[in-house]
Amino acid sequence: MNISDATFQRLEAEFNAPSVRSSTSPLLNRQWISDAEAQQRAGVNPFPPGVVAPRPVFDIKKMRELLDMNNFALRDSFYELFKNPVFFPRYNESLAEQRARTIQRWRLIAKTGVFHNTLQTFTAEGRQRYEATLESVGAMEHSMEIKMGVHYGLFGGTVSLMGDDEQCAKWTPKIENCQMLGCFAMTELGHGSNVKGIQTKAVYDIPSQTFIVNTPCEEAQKYWIGGAFQSARWTALFAQLYVKGVCHGVHPFLVRIRNEDGTTVPGVTIGDCGAKNGLNGVDNGRMWFSNVRVPHDHLLRRHSQVSRDGTFTSNFKSADERFGASLASLSGGRVSVSAGSLVQAKLALSIAIRYGLSRKAFGPPGQEETRLMDYPAYQARLIPPLATTFVMQLVLNHLKAKWQRGELGRELHVWSSGFKALISWHSLQTLQETREACGGQGYKSENRIGPMKTSHDVALTYEGDNHVLLQAVTKTVFSEFMKGVRSGGNFKGHFAYLKDAEGLRQADLSGMDARSAAFALTVMRRREAALFARLAADLQKRTATGVSSLQAFNDCAVLVEDAGRAHVELLMVELFHHTLGDLQRGGETEVADMLRLCGALHTARTVDEQVVFLRCGAVSVGEAQMMHANVGRFCETLRPHVLSLVESFGYPPHLLAPIAFDYVAHNSKSRL
Amino acid sequence: MNISDATFQRLEAEFNAPSVRSSTSPLLNRQWISDAEAQQRAGVNPFPPGVVAPRPVFDIKKMRELLDMNNFALRDSFYELFKNPVFFPRYNESLAEQRARTIQRWRLIAKTGVFHNTLQTFTAEGRQRYEATLESVGAMEHSMEIKMGVHYGLFGGTVSLMGDDEQCAKWTPKIENCQMLGCFAMTELGHGSNVKGIQTKAVYDIPSQTFIVNTPCEEAQKYWIGGAFQSARWTALFAQLYVKGVCHGVHPFLVRIRNEDGTTVPGVTIGDCGAKNGLNGVDNGRMWFSNVRVPHDHLLRRHSQVSRDGTFTSNFKSADERFGASLASLSGGRVSVSAGSLVQAKLALSIAIRYGLSRKAFGPPGQEETRLMDYPAYQARLIPPLATTFVMQLVLNHLKAKWQRGELGRELHVWSSGFKALISWHSLQTLQETREACGGQGYKSENRIGPMKTSHDVALTYEGDNHVLLQAVTKTVFSEFMKGVRSGGNFKGHFAYLKDAEGLRQADLSGMDARSAAFALTVMRRREAALFARLAADLQKRTATGVSSLQAFNDCAVLVEDAGRAHVELLMVELFHHTLGDLQRGGETEVADMLRLCGALHTARTVDEQVVFLRCGAVSVGEAQMMHANVGRFCETLRPHVLSLVESFGYPPHLLAPIAFDYVAHNSKSRL
Ligand SMILES: Cc1cc2nc3c(=O)[nH]c(=O)nc-3n(C[C@H](O)[C@H](O)[C@H](O)COP(=O)(O)OP(=O)(O)OC[C@H]3O[C@@H](n4cnc5c(N)ncnc54)[C@H](O)[C@@H]3O)c2cc1C
Ligand SMILES: Cc1cc2nc3c(=O)[nH]c(=O)nc-3n(C[C@H](O)[C@H](O)[C@H](O)COP(=O)(O)OP(=O)(O)OC[C@H]3O[C@@H](n4cnc5c(N)ncnc54)[C@H](O)[C@@H]3O)c2cc1C
Known part of the structure; x- marks a missing residue:
């Protein structure tokens, strides 16, 4: 090219x-x-x-x-x-x-x-x-x-x-080929998560056959736009489209913001977002538009069109559907953000686990000190996130495949939202744990974990704030659940498992193999079922007092987020065991066995870290005790394989850090 | 001066x-x-x-x-x-x-x-x-x-x-008055937490009546020494003291490392620790010593002395006691680190809570958008850490008073270790939560939370790594517990409550005022008692198989850390209610009432976030559900007071951040 x-x-x-x-x-x-x-x-x-x-x-x-x-x-x-x-x-x-x-x-x-x-x-x-x-x-x-x-x-x-x-x-x-350098201008100072509320206006002017773009107030300044402050010449601008005085909601336009020589075009003002906690290689900027004229054919018109003489048409009937479609590029963004998140977690684990294998501290009097990785308390900090990272990567691969196939439906939306939220949180937690696990060395920039942590942190916020995403997941999935409820128990699709609610309740976890799909599915389904049922009851109770369904939903939002997490964690278990099944059938027994252990540890720690499983009755106290014991047991089983596991992430030495290798030589006096 | x-x-x-x-x-x-x-x-x-x-x-x-x-x-x-x-x-x-x-x-x-x-x-x-x-x-x-x-x-x-x-x-x-500028050289590349293992040698040379200091190997280089790279002229050096061929363990020396003009003295080599994740205003350095001669009277000799002719004497009988005493300055350090930690949490809350009060997102169609702070899901993120911050500050004040009175015993050691660990973790978690709660703005450096987070992060590691500290707490307290066990139940001091173990078990939480001391103490004591009993049993089981008690302790270290946390969280509740009692008796009813609410929320969230309470039987599933409901209920009760609460931290506007005030005006185009 x-x-x-x-x-x-x-x-x-x-x-x-x-x-x-x-x-x-x-x-x-x-x-x-x-x-x-x-x-x-x-x-x-x-x-x-x-x-x-x-x-x-x-x-x-x-x-x-x-x-x-x-x-x-x-x-x-x-x-x-x-x-x-x-x-x-x-x-x-x-x-x-x-x-x-x-x-x-x-x-x-x-x-x-x-x-x-x-x-x-x-x-x-x-x-x-x-x-x-x-x-x-x-x-x-x-x-x-x-x-x-x-x-x-x-x-x-x-x-x-x-x-x-x-x-x-x-x-x-x-x-x-970078002849047109661009940025993506959706967020405004006043509206981030609530994209529908953005205030930038694009008014179709029939005489000139242009869209006239304006920033009506300070809150409508475009904010956080990556690349806007310096490099971008163009932007994909999201604005409220007005035709003949009627607002048709948020639409995307291709708008020139700078000439090729880097000067801004008339009517566009650009400012810096300044220093950030991390990610400072990106020049995030702010933009104001004042009567900027955008040519008629720069409305991106796959879904909505405005004829030259000012007739608005759309492939979608409702404004909501149109809005949903216009956010499609964000789904792709979420796939990338999730994948990028896991890269950071994998690197941090590759570094910290190698350090934990060579670093020694304390030991029996007069004898050699003990390797950190041989302390069960230390294993309990690094091996569970390692296991979860394997699970999440394989689960994310299903989403990637879906996106690569070009699917754009409801399921892609739920998966990309839910996975992005849980994966980015997991990665941040892993970065923090690995930082701490490397002691003082984890605080040195050259050992990478710190800089990775600060630059990754924003992944919790952009491409959809994680809390808002979890709420959105529940909103979408809950209506499916309620269809089943209203049909008198004829649950379909994802919730089909509820047709045998009794069997689910009665399943005896202690009699199952803790590494099996059945075990993980039972635990995760019990929780999802309990929380969705509870949510239905709570919402009903609220709306019965006369509050709007939106208000009821907000009042119950802690439960809503718990339910969203429950749904996504169940999805993950399903997809993960789907992969395991394929591997088994393909004869990849060794890889499958190792992964099965990771999955078992992942399930055990998930239950062991969240009170909600006990609170909603998904597991009994005895089962919770078993899960806790399983965490220790599976950590011990995985301990001999941690180096092979991080090796399989495939990062060469020069992308890791000094503490992953001979850090004493690296720090020697002769190198001053 | x-x-x-x-x-x-x-x-x-x-x-x-x-x-x-x-x-x-x-x-x-x-x-x-x-x-x-x-x-x-x-x-x-x-x-x-x-x-x-x-x-x-x-x-x-x-x-x-x-x-x-x-x-x-x-x-x-x-x-x-x-x-x-x-x-x-x-x-x-x-x-x-x-x-x-x-x-x-x-x-x-x-x-x-x-x-x-x-x-x-x-x-x-x-x-x-x-x-x-x-x-x-x-x-x-x-x-x-x-x-x-x-x-x-x-x-x-x-x-x-x-x-x-x-x-x-x-x-x-x-x-x-800064005529002697110094640093503190304890940690070495090879030994951080395990101070006893440091390898720098100070050998008393009788003919010259000096201590000859050497760095015997690369791992013995002093590492992370704040101020060493540029500003310090002196150091408090920790080294293994050798007199007449006998090693007497770690001792502190006052050693000149630089001349007043900034050049290093002969035999001392100093290097940079380089860029860190934060705290870059401090010039951490590395040091090597080669036959550096330290005058006889520069051994800091309050506890141990070496006569001019080479006779070692000490006020302490055992090397362990001596070692403990030589770490005394670290207790003071932990008091400061804890206090400094809470400052960061208080600032972050002052900023985020103000932002949450003015920032709006989403809302009923056609109506004004809702303030973030009016979403229960949002309250659940910021109000519990606010409550915990109040509790921890009042608890820390007891430790500060103890330290200021000059106490230096076992209790100071346990409190300073335990509080430092839990307070620094709490503050980091609060900084992370406030960062996320401010959305994109939380990621802007000028809004302070990010830089505070990165610079505070190291508090989890220095002045004692948090995990190591919790283990140390348990080690100390467990022997007290075992005394009671061995005496056939004649528990004393802190564990005296165990004399009525039956009463503790039978207490009916649902019948108590969730804001009362009795309520909080019951929950926390039940957990402590269960975990210490469990630890005793597990250690016994391990040593019965013939492993050493050190090995047994390491094998059980996850439980050891849980027990340490249980002990410290109980101490905190005791001290907090002690303060409340004083306030009540002093007629400060209004302040006491507000704090009692904070305490109640703190207890509820503590139980609501840790599976261990259920796992060890300290609370039943029903009680856990009540605690969960209490979190929401107390958040709602505290919601109207959040601004007053952060006001009482006493920080003036110029120490906060733009998003704590009129962030729209701050971002206006006219300010470009
Ligand atoms: C470094 C960086 C780069 C970015 N790059 C771009 C870019 O190139 N282009 C672009 O268009 N945008 C970009 N963004 C913007 C980003 O997408 C937004 O920051 C994000 O959508 C969140 O919006 P906000 O910051 O306004 O937070 P808000 O929407 O104000 O949310 C603030 C907090 O409130 C909570 N909250 C919101 N609503 C609710 C509710 N209903 N209930 C409970 N809690 C709620 C959230 O959980 C969050 O914690 C970038 C942001 C950053 C920080
Ligand atoms: C910015 C900064 C400033 C500092 N300033 C000074 C200073 O001025 N002077 C000074 O003397 N020192 C200073 N230090 C050093 C600091 O005190 C040490 O980093 C700290 O004591 C931890 O030691 P370490 O880094 O060697 O970690 P390690 O002791 O190697 O611990 C690494 C990890 O192993 C875990 N671990 C250790 N032992 C066990 C065990 N038995 N069981 C389970 N897990 C275990 C720990 O939890 C930790 O996560 C500073 C450090 C930093 C980062």
């Missing part, structure tokens, strides 16, 4: 402010990286000193392929590219430096041509390649992944999903 | 590398700060727009005095000082800039003379003043607090606690 060199030459000039060029920020672990590289080249055992890699009981390569799904060579080629010093990690850079670095890196990644045909023709192969690229890049540095995700995924995705065929054909190739 | 101006002039010159002076980093919220200041001067209602401050049902000033305990005017004078632009928050500064800024600020704080007589004569007043200062400074910026805490508290504290009267008289005045 002909990557637009001109774009990057211009951008690099724009971003390289004098302060950036004169930067003296130290590259703290250059030495370490070249060591890791040299070791790898020399074929040295990539384990911390003193750690004897146990003979894996499963095929690590097969496991990795199962986790990564596709584009293995492509991923490896990116990891290879990241040995270029441009990609070496740097800390303590100023905002301007970090942003400049991101542009520099982007050029090298874009020049590989990897984005060719990822947007133009919507193919599974293109999406897979796109996602594999983003995940690989995220392993190098999170800002870079997000910067590209905004341009290709949110901006490009909106054009390709919301534009009609003609629009797609015209613009997507230019987006792929 | 005659603050050593020379010291700071030199330091400022040393720290102001050219790159720092040419810094162009933007001060993002200068405008906002001067606004906040102007508003305050003009007596403007310091609440977010649209928020009508409810009439407080308790005396906010009294509440603040209860929380802060002492030095109210001093605290306010610091808040006033922080209006000086030197103290304005800055983000995106390089490591060098941040370190320089800390020195610049330190000078202004030191010049107030506030540290006079905080170390020399050990008085309660001096310690109170010292702690009030650190807390006030921590509200401005955490690095500055830690930088000063290391010099005055850890370095100065070691000299004043471990030196004999002569040594104290000689050195502490110079430490107070």
